[in-house]
Amino acid sequence: MENYYLGIDLGGTTTKFGLVTTEGRLKKEWWIPTDCRQNGTRIIPDCLASIQKELASELKQKRILGIGMGCPGAVDRVHGTVSNAFNLGWTHAQPIRAAFEQSLCLPFFLENDANAAALGEKWQGSGDGEKDVVFLTLGTGVGGGVILNDQLVTGVGGAGGEIGHFPVTNPHSFDCSCGNSSCLETLVSATGIVKLAESYRLTTATTLNHCPKLTNAIIFAEAEKGDLLALKVVNEAANYLGQACSMIANLLNPHSIIIGGGVAEAKDFLMDRVRARFEQGNFPAVRKTTKLKRASLGKDAGIFGAAYLVKIRNTAG
């Protein structure tokens, strides 16, 4: 009987489940909608019911060594709880590990969603299994995960790797969800890039000015066509991102810095610009050794990383 890990990626819209072999092959994947109504009280019971249904049918003959979950919010790894996951409707700390262990009698490991995606990319994605990998995900916000010597850097307060809240010198001073202003997230997330474009819209006359509602996709498409305003915005965002990446590289000299998330799907158009700024800011020895890469697992990074949590944290094997 082959051994498996069960990885769960809990998101604000869908919750994805993946059965992963101990060597990192995804054997089965399924998902359920995340029901955030009634303060998210259905979320964990729905997850448990879905797993129990699979365990009673398709997974009946599989040996599952443990369950890992990546979840938005602030994770307390000692108590297995998550708090501040406001987009799930959770206003108080949720005892997630206790609920899973009581219901399924399997070891359970919880991690922040960006950290889980970082572990996934390190294990089976662009990180090539290397020991030192940094991951950034550019979506509605900017998440980050730092892995050094095969260990996640979680920090003394559990907030290690919050690269999205790097302070960046810029003329805009957009407010950040964390309460500060001028965080990297306010400039290079999907919403940040739209804000950058909006801030220039009134002063520059180009095609972008005629769009009633700006989106990231429109800004990147117009930039590729040569629209001057769109290009200015993409170049500026790439400059902030490249600068942040070179600071990370000069501090840690990791094997790779991996960029994922919806914004990074602009492919080489964005990455070429980020790379140029990145290389310009790097210490020579760092320039030769730290690679800047695009993520390769897409939306499955969280599932792989959650499964990998079982591999690295389950001392029972």
Ligand SMILES: [Zn+2]
């Ligand atoms: Zn912030």
